[in-house]
Amino acid sequence: MTTNSLAPIANLLQQHRVAICDEWLNDIMRIWEHSHAGLVDKEEVSRQANDFLKELAVFFNSHSGEAPAEISTNSPFGKIACELSIERAKKGFKPADTAQYIITLKNVLTRHFLRTYSETPVDLALYLRVMNDMLDRISLLTFEMYVETRERIIAQQSLSLSELSTPIILLWNNVLLLPLVGVIDTVRARQFTERLLEAITRYEANVTIIDVTGVPVFDTSVARHFMKVIDAAQLLGSRIVMTGISPEGAQTLTKLGINFSNIISRATLRSGLAEALLLVGRRIELIGGVRP
Amino acid sequence: MIIPILRLGKILLTSIQQELTDADVLQLQSDLLRKVSEIEALGVIIDITALEVVDSFMARVINDTAGMARLLGAEIVICGVQPYVAMSLVEMGRDLIGADCVFNLDQGLKLLEARIAVRGDAILSLEGDEYARNDRP
Numbered sequence: 001m002t003t004n005s006l007a008p009i010a011n012l013l014q015q016h017r018v019a020i021c022d023e024w025l026n027d028i029m030r031i032w033e034h035s036h037a038g039l040v041d042k043e044e045v046s047r048q049a050n051d052f053l054k055e056l057a058v059f060f061n062s063h064s065g066e067a068p069a070e071i072s073t074n075s076p077f078g079k080i081a082c083e084l085s086i087e088r089a090k091k092g093f094k095p096a097d098t099a100q101y102i103i104t105l106k107n108v109l110t111r112h113f114l115r116t117y118s119e120t121p122v123d124l125a126l127y128l129r130v131m132n133d134m135l136d137r138i139s140l141l142t143f144e145m146y147v148e149t150r151e152r153i154i155a156q157q158s159l160s161l162s163e164l165s166t167p168i169i170l171l172w173n174n175v176l177l178l179p180l181v182g183v184i185d186t187v188r189a190r191q192f193t194e195r196l197l198e199a200i201t202r203y204e205a206n207v208t209i210i211d212v213t214g215v216p217v218f219d220t221s222v223a224r225h226f227m228k229v230i231d232a233a234q235l236l237g238s239r240i241v242m243t244g245i246s247p248e249g250a251q252t253l254t255k256l257g258i259n260f261s262n263i264i265s266r267a268t269l270r271s272g273l274a275e276a277l278l279l280v281g282r283r284i285e286l287i288g289g290v291r292p
Numbered sequence: 293m294i295i296p297i298l299r300l301g302k303i304l305l306t307s308i309q310q311e312l313t314d315a316d317v318l319q320l321q322s323d324l325l326r327k328v329s330e331i332e333a334l335g336v337i338i339d340i341t342a343l344e345v346v347d348s349f350m351a352r353v354i355n356d357t358a359g360m361a362r363l364l365g366a367e368i369v370i371c372g373v374q375p376y377v378a379m380s381l382v383e384m385g386r387d388l389i390g391a392d393c394v395f396n397l398d399q400g401l402k403l404l405e406a407r408i409a410v411r412g413d414a415i416l417s418l419e420g421d422e423y424a425r426n427d428r429p
Contacts, residue, residue, distance in 0.1 A: 242363075247325035250360040259359045266365035267332045271413035278412030285415075 006060045009127055012116055013057040020108055021049050027104045032097065039091050052080050052105075059134075078141060085142040089149035098146050102139040106132065166192040168199045175276050176205040176238075179269075181214030189225035196229060200238045207276040208233055211269050213244030223258045230263055239264070239279055243272030295320045297327050303404055304328060304366075305397075307339040317353045325360055333366045334411065335404035339397055341372030348384050358391035367407045369393070371400040 013020070025046055032040050055077040088098045109131055117124040166188065169177040178196055182188075200208060210229070215222070230240050240263040245253070253260070266272040277283050293316050298305045304327055306320065328336060338354060340346065346354075358368040370393045373381075381389060394400045408414050 243365075245363050247322070247329045247360070247364065250325060250363040251322070251356075253363060254356045254359045260363065265363045266413065267329055268365075271332060271365055271416065274415055275412035283412065283415060 005126070006130060008117075008123070009131065010057045010060040012112065013053055013060065016112060017050070017053050017057070020112060021046070021053055023108045023111075024049055024105050027108065028101055031100060031104070035094075035097065039093070048080070048084060052084070055080055056134075081138050081142050082145045085145040086149045089146045090153070095143055095146050098142050099139050102135055102142060106135045109135075162188055162191055166195070168192075168195055170199075170203055170205075171209065171273070172277065172280070172282070174204060174206040174280050176200060176203060176208045177211065177269075178208065179211040179214065183217070184215060184222045184225055186221070186225070189222075189229070193225070193229045193232065197232055197236060200233055200236050205238050207241060207279045208238045209241045209243060209269070209272050209276050211243045211272070212249070213269065215249075218245075218249040218252045220256055223253060223256060226260075227258070230260070234262065241266065241272045241276050241279075243267070243269045295323070297324055299327075299331065299333075300401075302331070302334040302408070303337065303401070304331075304333045304335070305337045305339065307342070309342045311343070311345065312350065314349055317350050321353055321357045321360075324357060325364065328361055328364045328366050332416075333361075333364075334408045334414065336361050336366050336368045337397065337400045337404065338368070338370050339372050339400070340370065340377070341374070341396070343377060344374065346377045346381060351381055351384070351389055355390050365413070367404055369400045369403055371395065371397055 025042075028045070029040070029042065059075075059077050084101070085098050088101075110128065113124060113127055113131065117127060165181050166178065169179070171177040176196070176199055178192065180192070196208065199205070210226070212218075226242075230242075233240055242260065242263055242265045245265060245267070264272075264275055266275055274284065293312070295306055295308060295312075295316070304324065306324060308320075312320070324336065327333065338357070340354075354370065358370075361368045368391050370389060370391050372395070373389075373393050392403065394403055
């Protein structure tokens with residue numbers, strides 16, 4: 001034997017891997033059956049558990065001494081733990097469920113240790129301590145990864161949501177349409193301003209229609225954002241047609257002292273479109289008859 | 293008191309015949325704007341021929357209404373401002389009525405029609421505008 005005092009753990013893990021794995025799976029499936037029925041694929045979980053135990057054995061084999069080394073997300077072992085956690089996070093598991101996964105393994109291993117090393121209490125104490133320490137660190141790691149993943153998912157969702165809600169449409173040659181839906185806050189305003197200005201430059205839009213039918217409230221801050229986007233667009237050389245202001249919206253704006261005197265405003269997108277086309281020298285004509 | 297708002301095609305006409313309280317003026321304002329939005333009016337005429345006195349509040353509301361109607365896509369014209377009314381408004385402050393003023397209803401209609409003719413959405417009323425005629429959802 002080498003000087004590695006933790007090698008017996010690795011041996012135990014290798015020899016009893018199947019048994020440990022089964023026990024672990026049984027325990028964990030029993031817990032998850034209620035909360036996540038249908039979400040867990042038993043074979044998948046079993047494969048992961050096997051990989052996890054293999055890596056755990058490798059880890060104990062190669063690390064001597066009492067205190068386990070720092071677990072980084074880069075180590076093969078850390079990677080498995082991360083993968084597990086990320087997958088659970090994506091499937092909508094609670095953070096406690098992920099921690100439960102590791103804690104269950106800890107219970108199973110403790111049982112095995114107690115059975116195998118009951119004659120050598122000094123060794124047993126050491127093994128238990130190291131194993132506990134190790135698995136605690138892994139739990140922390142998985143928890144951290146879980147939170148990180150969830151945060152990333154949330155950030156992605158809010159990004160795609162804000163992009164969904166403000167498409168910029170090339171309505172006709174040199175005519176852009178920006179239909180706004182929902183509450184306008186500073187972040188959204190800045191985002192659509194940037195994208196609109198880029199689009200105006202790219203398509204050389206002479207006219208930009210901003211449709212606000214879907215904007216529920218007009219207050220000073222919303223109006224200020226609009227003034228900014230209008231000024232910026234006019235600096236680029238695009239005329240602004242604003243459509244879909246409600247009677248209440250018009251009243252509020254005027255009472256706030258904002259008259260948008262430098263833009264064309266129309267009640268509906270329909271009128272706004274006619275106006276915009278006229279500004280670029282075109283118009284929609286009635287040709288009679290209906291095409292099949 | 294309810295001031296009638298008359299419709300001439302795509303033009304709305306309202307005539308103020310007597311002194312109004314502040315609440316009446318505000319009521320007229322919101323009625324007018326709702327109607328503008330409802331029929332997608334292209335023009336609004338406010339006739340104040342019969343008014344001998346216009347106070348600063350009413351002048352401001354008329355001015356505001358003009359701005360609001362413009363945001364809703366309608367041109368607005370005030371007609372029939374009497375000499376004494378004009379004098380007192382100027383005394384109170386030049387900007388009280390910012391909308392365009394004409395002598396009488398006839399000139400008001402001509403001015404609006406000329407303005408509407410150069411607009412892009414005038415074509416909509418030529419097509420027979422069945423959507424605007426019904427109440428929009």
